[in-house]
Amino acid sequence: MHSLTEENYLKAIYRLSQKGLDKITPTALAEEMSINAASVVDMIRKLSDKKLINYDKQKGAKLTAQGNKIALDIVRKHRLWEVFLLEKLGYSWDVVHEIAEQLEHIKHEELADRLDKFLGYPEYDPHGDPIPNAKGEIPSIANTLLSEIEVGKTCQVTAVKDTSAVFLQYLEQLSIKIGTKIKVLEKIPFDASMAVQIEKDVKTTVSKKFAESLFVS
Protein backbone atom coordinates (compact mmCIF):
# COMPACT_ATOMS: atom_id res chain seq x y z
CA MET A 1 0.00 0.00 0.00
CA HIS A 2 1.08 3.58 -0.60
CA SER A 3 1.05 6.38 1.94
CA LEU A 4 -0.62 9.76 1.75
CA THR A 5 2.79 11.30 1.16
CA GLU A 6 3.61 8.97 -1.69
CA GLU A 7 0.26 9.80 -3.26
CA ASN A 8 1.02 13.50 -3.06
CA TYR A 9 4.37 13.01 -4.77
CA LEU A 10 2.78 10.96 -7.55
CA LYS A 11 0.12 13.59 -8.02
CA ALA A 12 2.73 16.35 -8.18
CA ILE A 13 4.69 14.42 -10.81
CA TYR A 14 1.48 13.92 -12.76
CA ARG A 15 0.69 17.62 -12.50
CA LEU A 16 4.12 18.65 -13.75
CA SER A 17 3.99 16.26 -16.68
CA GLN A 18 0.53 17.61 -17.60
CA LYS A 19 2.04 21.06 -17.51
CA GLY A 20 4.29 19.89 -20.32
CA LEU A 21 7.57 19.87 -18.43
CA ASP A 22 10.05 17.94 -20.52
CA LYS A 23 12.14 16.91 -17.56
CA ILE A 24 10.86 16.47 -14.01
CA THR A 25 13.85 17.16 -11.80
CA PRO A 26 14.17 16.97 -8.03
CA THR A 27 14.37 20.76 -7.97
CA ALA A 28 11.19 21.17 -10.00
CA LEU A 29 9.35 18.77 -7.72
CA ALA A 30 10.74 20.42 -4.63
CA GLU A 31 9.49 23.78 -5.89
CA GLU A 32 6.08 22.37 -6.84
CA MET A 33 5.60 20.78 -3.43
CA SER A 34 7.23 23.47 -1.30
CA ILE A 35 9.61 20.93 0.08
CA ASN A 36 13.38 20.58 0.31
CA ALA A 37 15.15 19.01 -2.66
CA ALA A 38 17.01 16.59 -0.40
CA SER A 39 13.70 15.19 0.81
CA VAL A 40 12.56 14.80 -2.77
CA VAL A 41 15.64 12.81 -3.66
CA ASP A 42 14.84 10.39 -0.83
CA MET A 43 11.28 9.93 -2.01
CA ILE A 44 12.34 9.55 -5.64
CA ARG A 45 14.43 6.61 -4.57
CA LYS A 46 11.54 5.14 -2.62
CA LEU A 47 9.07 5.51 -5.48
CA SER A 48 11.59 4.05 -7.90
CA ASP A 49 12.09 1.04 -5.64
CA LYS A 50 8.34 0.57 -5.61
CA LYS A 51 8.28 0.82 -9.43
CA LEU A 52 5.84 3.72 -9.32
CA ILE A 53 8.22 5.97 -11.22
CA ASN A 54 11.35 5.64 -13.32
CA TYR A 55 14.11 8.03 -12.52
CA ASP A 56 16.99 8.85 -14.72
CA LYS A 57 19.35 11.71 -14.20
CA GLN A 58 19.10 12.59 -17.91
CA LYS A 59 15.35 12.16 -18.38
CA GLY A 60 14.14 13.05 -14.91
CA ALA A 61 11.20 11.31 -13.21
CA LYS A 62 8.42 9.60 -15.15
CA LEU A 63 5.39 7.77 -13.82
CA THR A 64 5.23 4.07 -14.65
CA ALA A 65 1.88 2.66 -15.79
CA GLN A 66 1.21 1.68 -12.21
CA GLY A 67 2.24 5.06 -10.83
CA ASN A 68 0.13 6.83 -13.41
CA LYS A 69 -2.90 4.78 -12.43
CA ILE A 70 -2.53 5.79 -8.80
CA ALA A 71 -1.99 9.46 -9.67
CA LEU A 72 -5.02 9.48 -11.93
CA ASP A 73 -7.12 7.88 -9.23
CA ILE A 74 -6.13 10.57 -6.74
CA VAL A 75 -6.86 13.30 -9.27
CA ARG A 76 -10.25 11.71 -9.96
CA LYS A 77 -11.13 11.62 -6.29
CA HIS A 78 -9.85 15.14 -5.71
CA ARG A 79 -12.02 16.60 -8.46
CA LEU A 80 -15.09 14.58 -7.56
CA TRP A 81 -14.85 15.70 -3.94
CA GLU A 82 -14.51 19.31 -5.13
CA VAL A 83 -17.79 18.94 -7.03
CA PHE A 84 -19.38 17.45 -3.93
CA LEU A 85 -18.17 20.26 -1.68
CA LEU A 86 -19.39 22.93 -4.06
CA GLU A 87 -22.66 21.47 -5.22
CA LYS A 88 -23.84 19.58 -2.17
CA LEU A 89 -22.30 21.42 0.75
CA GLY A 90 -22.40 24.88 -0.80
CA TYR A 91 -18.72 25.76 -0.39
CA SER A 92 -17.32 28.39 -2.75
CA TRP A 93 -14.80 27.49 -5.41
CA ASP A 94 -11.90 29.15 -3.65
CA VAL A 95 -12.09 26.81 -0.65
CA VAL A 96 -12.98 23.41 -2.12
CA HIS A 97 -9.41 22.68 -3.17
CA GLU A 98 -7.85 22.65 0.27
CA ILE A 99 -10.53 20.33 1.66
CA ALA A 100 -10.34 18.04 -1.39
CA GLU A 101 -6.61 17.88 -0.76
CA GLN A 102 -7.48 15.91 2.36
CA LEU A 103 -10.46 13.99 1.00
CA GLU A 104 -8.58 12.67 -2.03
CA HIS A 105 -6.66 10.33 0.29
CA ILE A 106 -9.68 8.53 1.73
CA LYS A 107 -9.29 4.91 0.75
CA HIS A 108 -12.07 2.54 -0.18
CA GLU A 109 -12.42 0.41 -3.24
CA GLU A 110 -15.79 1.65 -4.51
CA LEU A 111 -15.69 5.16 -3.08
CA ALA A 112 -14.81 7.11 -6.23
CA ASP A 113 -17.37 5.27 -8.32
CA ARG A 114 -20.15 5.70 -5.79
CA LEU A 115 -19.36 9.38 -5.41
CA ASP A 116 -19.24 9.76 -9.18
CA LYS A 117 -22.68 8.19 -9.52
CA PHE A 118 -24.11 10.26 -6.68
CA LEU A 119 -22.88 13.45 -8.36
CA GLY A 120 -24.32 12.42 -11.72
CA TYR A 121 -21.02 11.65 -13.48
CA PRO A 122 -19.68 15.20 -13.75
CA GLU A 123 -17.08 15.77 -16.46
CA TYR A 124 -15.39 18.83 -15.03
CA ASP A 125 -14.57 20.06 -11.54
CA PRO A 126 -15.51 23.53 -10.25
CA HIS A 127 -12.40 25.04 -11.80
CA GLY A 128 -13.03 23.51 -15.20
CA ASP A 129 -10.47 20.74 -14.84
CA PRO A 130 -11.50 17.45 -16.43
CA ILE A 131 -12.46 14.52 -14.19
CA PRO A 132 -11.03 11.15 -15.24
CA ASN A 133 -13.80 8.55 -15.50
CA ALA A 134 -13.77 5.08 -13.93
CA LYS A 135 -11.65 3.78 -16.79
CA GLY A 136 -9.12 6.56 -16.39
CA GLU A 137 -10.21 8.37 -19.54
CA ILE A 138 -10.03 12.14 -19.39
CA PRO A 139 -12.29 14.60 -21.24
CA SER A 140 -10.46 17.00 -23.51
CA ILE A 141 -8.64 19.83 -21.86
CA ALA A 142 -8.90 23.53 -22.55
CA ASN A 143 -5.67 25.08 -23.75
CA THR A 144 -6.46 28.47 -25.26
CA LEU A 145 -5.72 31.36 -22.94
CA LEU A 146 -7.78 34.51 -22.81
CA SER A 147 -4.61 36.38 -23.75
CA GLU A 148 -4.58 34.61 -27.12
CA ILE A 149 -8.04 35.78 -28.18
CA GLU A 150 -8.10 38.44 -30.87
CA VAL A 151 -9.64 41.87 -30.45
CA GLY A 152 -13.34 41.89 -31.32
CA LYS A 153 -13.89 38.18 -30.66
CA THR A 154 -16.02 36.72 -27.90
CA CYS A 155 -15.04 33.60 -26.01
CA GLN A 156 -16.34 31.55 -23.14
CA VAL A 157 -14.51 30.64 -19.94
CA THR A 158 -13.80 26.90 -19.78
CA ALA A 159 -11.36 26.62 -16.90
CA VAL A 160 -9.05 28.54 -14.60
CA LYS A 161 -5.33 27.98 -15.00
CA ASP A 162 -4.48 29.59 -11.68
CA THR A 163 -6.57 28.08 -8.90
CA SER A 164 -5.27 30.20 -6.06
CA ALA A 165 -7.88 31.55 -3.67
CA VAL A 166 -6.98 35.18 -4.41
CA PHE A 167 -7.54 34.75 -8.13
CA LEU A 168 -10.79 32.82 -7.67
CA GLN A 169 -12.09 35.46 -5.29
CA TYR A 170 -11.24 38.15 -7.79
CA LEU A 171 -13.13 36.25 -10.51
CA GLU A 172 -16.06 35.95 -8.13
CA GLN A 173 -15.96 39.70 -7.65
CA LEU A 174 -16.06 40.21 -11.43
CA SER A 175 -18.91 37.67 -11.71
CA ILE A 176 -16.77 35.48 -13.90
CA LYS A 177 -17.46 31.77 -13.65
CA ILE A 178 -17.10 28.71 -15.89
CA GLY A 179 -19.25 29.45 -18.95
CA THR A 180 -19.12 33.23 -18.69
CA LYS A 181 -18.77 35.01 -22.05
CA ILE A 182 -15.97 37.51 -22.45
CA LYS A 183 -15.50 39.86 -25.39
CA VAL A 184 -12.05 41.26 -26.05
CA LEU A 185 -12.43 44.99 -26.72
CA GLU A 186 -8.85 46.13 -26.86
CA LYS A 187 -5.32 45.01 -26.25
CA ILE A 188 -2.98 47.55 -24.75
CA PRO A 189 0.49 47.08 -26.23
CA PHE A 190 2.21 48.91 -23.38
CA ASP A 191 1.69 46.22 -20.75
CA ALA A 192 -0.32 43.57 -22.63
CA SER A 193 -3.36 44.28 -20.54
CA MET A 194 -6.81 43.85 -22.10
CA ALA A 195 -10.05 45.77 -22.10
CA VAL A 196 -12.86 43.23 -21.94
CA GLN A 197 -16.60 43.06 -21.68
CA ILE A 198 -18.01 40.47 -19.28
CA GLU A 199 -21.36 39.09 -20.50
CA LYS A 200 -23.57 42.00 -21.56
CA ASP A 201 -22.90 44.58 -18.90
CA VAL A 202 -19.57 45.06 -17.34
CA LYS A 203 -16.54 46.52 -19.04
CA THR A 204 -13.20 46.34 -17.31
CA THR A 205 -9.50 46.05 -17.92
CA VAL A 206 -7.54 43.01 -16.93
CA SER A 207 -3.79 42.53 -16.63
CA LYS A 208 -1.54 40.30 -18.72
CA LYS A 209 -1.18 38.03 -15.72
CA PHE A 210 -4.96 37.79 -15.49
CA ALA A 211 -5.42 37.07 -19.20
CA GLU A 212 -2.87 34.29 -18.97
CA SER A 213 -4.66 32.66 -16.06
CA LEU A 214 -7.98 31.91 -17.76
CA PHE A 215 -8.69 29.16 -20.27
CA VAL A 216 -11.35 29.91 -22.86
CA SER A 217 -12.79 28.43 -26.02
Add this chain to the structure above:
Amino acid sequence: MHSLTEENYLKAIYRLSQKGLDKITPTALAEEMSINAASVVDMIRKLSDKKLINYDKQKGAKLTAQGNKIALDIVRKHRLWEVFLLEKLGYSWDVVHEIAEQLEHIKHEELADRLDKFLGYPEYDPHGDPIPNAKGEIPSIANTLLSEIEVGKTCQVTAVKDTSAVFLQYLEQLSIKIGTKIKVLEKIPFDASMAVQIEKDVKTTVSKKFAESLFVS
Protein backbone atom coordinates in the same frame (compact mmCIF):
# COMPACT_ATOMS: atom_id res chain seq x y z
CA MET B 1 -3.14 21.65 16.30
CA HIS B 2 -3.76 18.00 17.06
CA SER B 3 -2.79 15.06 14.89
CA LEU B 4 -4.94 12.26 13.58
CA THR B 5 -3.34 9.96 16.14
CA GLU B 6 -4.10 12.28 19.01
CA GLU B 7 -7.69 12.53 17.83
CA ASN B 8 -7.99 8.76 17.83
CA TYR B 9 -6.70 8.55 21.38
CA LEU B 10 -9.12 11.22 22.56
CA LYS B 11 -11.97 9.42 20.85
CA ALA B 12 -10.97 6.13 22.46
CA ILE B 13 -10.89 7.75 25.89
CA TYR B 14 -14.30 9.25 25.21
CA ARG B 15 -15.63 5.87 24.12
CA LEU B 16 -14.36 4.13 27.24
CA SER B 17 -15.79 6.78 29.53
CA GLN B 18 -19.16 6.47 27.75
CA LYS B 19 -18.94 2.74 28.38
CA GLY B 20 -18.96 3.60 32.06
CA LEU B 21 -15.44 2.56 32.90
CA ASP B 22 -14.63 4.03 36.29
CA LYS B 23 -10.90 4.17 35.61
CA ILE B 24 -9.28 4.54 32.19
CA THR B 25 -5.92 2.87 32.54
CA PRO B 26 -3.11 2.57 29.99
CA THR B 27 -3.92 -1.12 29.71
CA ALA B 28 -7.58 -0.49 29.00
CA LEU B 29 -6.72 2.05 26.33
CA ALA B 30 -4.10 -0.24 24.83
CA GLU B 31 -6.68 -3.00 24.60
CA GLU B 32 -9.32 -0.69 23.12
CA MET B 33 -6.96 0.61 20.45
CA SER B 34 -5.09 -2.63 19.74
CA ILE B 35 -1.85 -0.93 20.59
CA ASN B 36 1.01 -1.60 22.98
CA ALA B 37 0.66 -0.22 26.53
CA ALA B 38 4.10 1.37 26.35
CA SER B 39 2.98 3.45 23.37
CA VAL B 40 -0.12 4.50 25.24
CA VAL B 41 1.95 5.73 28.16
CA ASP B 42 3.91 7.95 25.76
CA MET B 43 0.77 9.44 24.31
CA ILE B 44 -0.83 9.91 27.73
CA ARG B 45 2.10 12.09 28.66
CA LYS B 46 1.78 14.04 25.42
CA LEU B 47 -1.97 14.61 25.82
CA SER B 48 -1.46 15.63 29.45
CA ASP B 49 1.19 18.15 28.43
CA LYS B 50 -1.28 19.56 25.92
CA LYS B 51 -3.94 19.73 28.65
CA LEU B 52 -6.31 17.58 26.65
CA ILE B 53 -6.52 15.00 29.40
CA ASN B 54 -5.70 14.74 33.08
CA TYR B 55 -3.86 11.66 34.13
CA ASP B 56 -3.55 10.35 37.61
CA LYS B 57 -2.30 6.95 38.53
CA GLN B 58 -5.20 6.57 40.99
CA LYS B 59 -8.00 8.00 38.85
CA GLY B 60 -6.73 7.07 35.39
CA ALA B 61 -7.18 9.31 32.34
CA LYS B 62 -9.97 11.89 32.07
CA LEU B 63 -10.71 14.28 29.23
CA THR B 64 -10.40 17.95 30.10
CA ALA B 65 -13.14 20.29 28.84
CA GLN B 66 -10.95 21.02 25.85
CA GLY B 67 -10.19 17.36 25.18
CA ASN B 68 -13.84 16.47 25.49
CA LYS B 69 -14.76 19.11 22.95
CA ILE B 70 -12.34 17.66 20.41
CA ALA B 71 -13.50 14.10 21.05
CA LEU B 72 -17.12 15.08 20.67
CA ASP B 73 -16.35 16.87 17.44
CA ILE B 74 -14.68 13.78 16.01
CA VAL B 75 -17.59 11.60 17.09
CA ARG B 76 -20.00 14.06 15.50
CA LYS B 77 -18.12 14.01 12.22
CA HIS B 78 -17.74 10.24 12.31
CA ARG B 79 -21.48 9.67 12.71
CA LEU B 80 -22.49 12.31 10.19
CA TRP B 81 -20.18 10.79 7.59
CA GLU B 82 -21.67 7.37 8.32
CA VAL B 83 -25.12 8.74 7.55
CA PHE B 84 -23.76 10.26 4.36
CA LEU B 85 -22.14 7.03 3.23
CA LEU B 86 -25.26 5.01 3.89
CA GLU B 87 -27.93 7.37 2.69
CA LYS B 88 -26.20 9.18 -0.14
CA LEU B 89 -23.65 6.72 -1.43
CA GLY B 90 -25.64 3.57 -0.72
CA TYR B 91 -23.06 1.75 1.37
CA SER B 92 -24.35 -0.88 3.78
CA TRP B 93 -24.14 -0.39 7.53
CA ASP B 94 -21.38 -2.92 8.00
CA VAL B 95 -18.88 -0.91 5.91
CA VAL B 96 -19.63 2.71 6.74
CA HIS B 97 -17.69 2.62 9.98
CA GLU B 98 -14.27 1.90 8.51
CA ILE B 99 -14.60 4.67 5.93
CA ALA B 100 -15.93 7.13 8.51
CA GLU B 101 -12.89 6.26 10.58
CA GLN B 102 -10.88 8.07 7.91
CA LEU B 103 -13.38 10.80 7.09
CA GLU B 104 -13.76 11.89 10.72
CA HIS B 105 -10.28 13.42 10.54
CA ILE B 106 -10.94 15.78 7.64
CA LYS B 107 -10.39 19.26 9.01
CA HIS B 108 -12.33 22.35 8.05
CA GLU B 109 -14.10 24.80 10.26
CA GLU B 110 -17.61 24.60 8.81
CA LEU B 111 -17.49 21.05 7.47
CA ALA B 112 -19.49 19.28 10.17
CA ASP B 113 -22.21 21.91 10.17
CA ARG B 114 -22.54 21.95 6.39
CA LEU B 115 -22.68 18.18 6.27
CA ASP B 116 -25.22 18.17 9.08
CA LYS B 117 -27.43 20.59 7.19
CA PHE B 118 -27.05 18.67 3.93
CA LEU B 119 -28.14 15.47 5.65
CA GLY B 120 -31.14 17.14 7.26
CA TYR B 121 -29.84 17.24 10.84
CA PRO B 122 -29.99 13.51 11.58
CA GLU B 123 -30.17 12.57 15.27
CA TYR B 124 -28.82 9.05 15.02
CA ASP B 125 -26.21 7.31 12.92
CA PRO B 126 -26.88 4.08 10.98
CA HIS B 127 -26.17 1.98 14.07
CA GLY B 128 -28.50 3.96 16.28
CA ASP B 129 -25.77 5.94 18.00
CA PRO B 130 -26.70 9.53 18.83
CA ILE B 131 -25.12 12.36 16.84
CA PRO B 132 -23.94 15.34 18.91
CA ASN B 133 -25.40 18.57 17.50
CA ALA B 134 -23.44 21.74 16.71
CA LYS B 135 -23.53 22.74 20.37
CA GLY B 136 -22.24 19.38 21.49
CA GLU B 137 -25.56 18.23 22.90
CA ILE B 138 -26.31 14.54 22.52
CA PRO B 139 -29.76 12.95 22.11
CA SER B 140 -30.64 10.41 24.77
CA ILE B 141 -29.00 7.04 24.49
CA ALA B 142 -30.58 3.62 24.44
CA ASN B 143 -29.50 1.42 27.33
CA THR B 144 -31.94 -1.50 27.57
CA LEU B 145 -30.57 -4.69 26.08
CA LEU B 146 -32.72 -7.21 24.27
CA SER B 147 -31.61 -9.72 26.90
CA GLU B 148 -33.42 -7.69 29.58
CA ILE B 149 -36.83 -7.84 27.91
CA GLU B 150 -39.36 -10.11 29.60
CA VAL B 151 -41.00 -13.06 27.89
CA GLY B 152 -44.15 -12.05 26.04
CA LYS B 153 -43.16 -8.42 25.57
CA THR B 154 -42.43 -6.74 22.26
CA CYS B 155 -39.68 -4.18 21.83
CA GLN B 156 -38.13 -2.16 19.06
CA VAL B 157 -34.48 -2.06 18.04
CA THR B 158 -32.95 1.34 18.78
CA ALA B 159 -29.24 0.70 18.32
CA VAL B 160 -26.57 -1.97 18.02
CA LYS B 161 -24.12 -2.32 20.87
CA ASP B 162 -21.71 -4.42 18.84
CA THR B 163 -20.91 -2.70 15.56
CA SER B 164 -18.62 -5.36 14.13
CA ALA B 165 -19.18 -6.24 10.49
CA VAL B 166 -19.95 -9.89 11.26
CA PHE B 167 -22.73 -8.94 13.65
CA LEU B 168 -24.18 -6.30 11.34
CA GLN B 169 -24.17 -8.75 8.45
CA TYR B 170 -25.95 -11.32 10.59
CA LEU B 171 -28.60 -8.74 11.50
CA GLU B 172 -28.98 -7.95 7.80
CA GLN B 173 -29.53 -11.63 7.13
CA LEU B 174 -32.25 -11.72 9.80
CA SER B 175 -33.79 -8.52 8.34
CA ILE B 176 -33.21 -6.73 11.61
CA LYS B 177 -32.58 -3.01 11.34
CA ILE B 178 -33.07 0.05 13.52
CA GLY B 179 -36.82 0.19 14.24
CA THR B 180 -37.51 -3.52 13.77
CA LYS B 181 -39.99 -5.00 16.27
CA ILE B 182 -38.92 -8.05 18.20
CA LYS B 183 -41.17 -10.14 20.45
CA VAL B 184 -39.55 -12.31 23.11
CA LEU B 185 -41.22 -15.72 22.95
CA GLU B 186 -39.10 -17.71 25.35
CA LYS B 187 -35.95 -17.58 27.39
CA ILE B 188 -33.98 -20.78 27.61
CA PRO B 189 -32.42 -21.06 31.09
CA PHE B 190 -29.77 -23.54 29.99
CA ASP B 191 -27.69 -21.06 27.94
CA ALA B 192 -29.66 -17.81 28.25
CA SER B 193 -30.58 -17.94 24.59
CA MET B 194 -33.91 -16.52 23.48
CA ALA B 195 -36.66 -17.54 21.08
CA VAL B 196 -37.85 -14.40 19.35
CA GLN B 197 -40.23 -13.29 16.65
CA ILE B 198 -38.96 -10.70 14.21
CA GLU B 199 -41.75 -8.38 13.00
CA LYS B 200 -44.75 -10.53 12.00
CA ASP B 201 -43.13 -13.44 10.25
CA VAL B 202 -39.89 -14.92 11.28
CA LYS B 203 -39.29 -16.93 14.43
CA THR B 204 -35.76 -17.78 15.40
CA THR B 205 -33.52 -18.37 18.37
CA VAL B 206 -30.73 -16.04 19.27
CA SER B 207 -27.82 -16.56 21.63
CA LYS B 208 -27.09 -14.77 24.90
CA LYS B 209 -24.25 -12.96 23.16
CA PHE B 210 -26.66 -11.80 20.47
CA ALA B 211 -29.30 -10.63 22.95
CA GLU B 212 -26.68 -8.63 24.79
CA SER B 213 -25.54 -6.89 21.62
CA LEU B 214 -28.79 -5.15 20.71
CA PHE B 215 -30.30 -2.09 22.36
CA VAL B 216 -34.08 -1.88 22.38
CA SER B 217 -36.83 0.23 23.88
Add this chain to the structure above:
DNA sequence: TAAATAAATTAGATAGCCCTAATTTAATTC
Protein backbone atom coordinates in the same frame (compact mmCIF):
# COMPACT_ATOMS: atom_id res chain seq x y z
C1' DT C 1 38.79 26.00 -20.75
C1' DA C 2 38.90 27.51 -16.17
C1' DA C 3 36.05 29.64 -12.80
C1' DA C 4 31.65 30.38 -11.04
C1' DT C 5 27.11 28.97 -10.26
C1' DA C 6 23.45 25.77 -9.92
C1' DA C 7 21.58 21.19 -9.28
C1' DA C 8 21.78 16.68 -7.29
C1' DT C 9 23.15 13.86 -3.80
C1' DT C 10 24.87 12.32 0.67
C1' DA C 11 25.48 12.74 5.67
C1' DG C 12 23.62 13.48 9.84
C1' DA C 13 19.50 15.05 12.76
C1' DT C 14 14.87 15.54 14.43
C1' DA C 15 9.89 14.66 15.38
C1' DG C 16 6.00 11.55 15.63
C1' DC C 17 4.35 7.16 16.63
C1' DC C 18 5.05 2.72 17.28
C1' DC C 19 7.52 -1.68 19.18
C1' DT C 20 10.10 -5.19 22.48
C1' DA C 21 12.49 -6.01 26.61
C1' DA C 22 13.63 -4.69 31.13
C1' DT C 23 12.41 -2.58 35.31
C1' DT C 24 9.62 -0.67 38.87
C1' DT C 25 5.36 -0.42 41.30
C1' DA C 26 0.87 -2.15 42.67
C1' DA C 27 -2.39 -5.67 43.54
C1' DT C 28 -3.41 -10.54 44.55
C1' DT C 29 -3.01 -14.77 46.59
C1' DC C 30 -1.25 -18.03 49.62
Add this chain to the structure above:
DNA sequence: GAATTAAATTAGGGCTATCTAATTTATTTA
Protein backbone atom coordinates in the same frame (compact mmCIF):
# COMPACT_ATOMS: atom_id res chain seq x y z
C1' DG D 1 3.34 -10.54 55.32
C1' DA D 2 5.88 -12.78 51.79
C1' DA D 3 5.54 -14.53 47.26
C1' DT D 4 3.41 -14.25 42.97
C1' DT D 5 1.22 -12.03 39.30
C1' DA D 6 -0.25 -8.04 36.86
C1' DA D 7 0.08 -3.24 35.52
C1' DA D 8 2.72 0.84 34.60
C1' DT D 9 6.75 2.81 33.27
C1' DT D 10 11.42 3.37 31.34
C1' DA D 11 15.12 2.27 28.08
C1' DG D 12 16.42 1.64 23.72
C1' DG D 13 15.14 1.07 18.85
C1' DG D 14 12.76 1.23 14.19
C1' DC D 15 10.41 3.53 10.46
C1' DT D 16 8.66 7.55 7.82
C1' DA D 17 9.12 11.95 6.27
C1' DT D 18 11.16 15.94 6.93
C1' DC D 19 15.23 19.37 7.54
C1' DT D 20 20.20 21.70 7.24
C1' DA D 21 24.83 21.48 5.91
C1' DA D 22 28.31 19.47 3.23
C1' DT D 23 29.79 17.40 -0.88
C1' DT D 24 29.76 15.93 -5.56
C1' DT D 25 28.37 16.55 -10.25
C1' DA D 26 26.62 19.52 -14.14
C1' DT D 27 25.96 23.56 -16.46
C1' DT D 28 27.00 28.34 -17.40
C1' DT D 29 29.72 32.14 -18.14
C1' DA D 30 33.71 34.84 -18.72
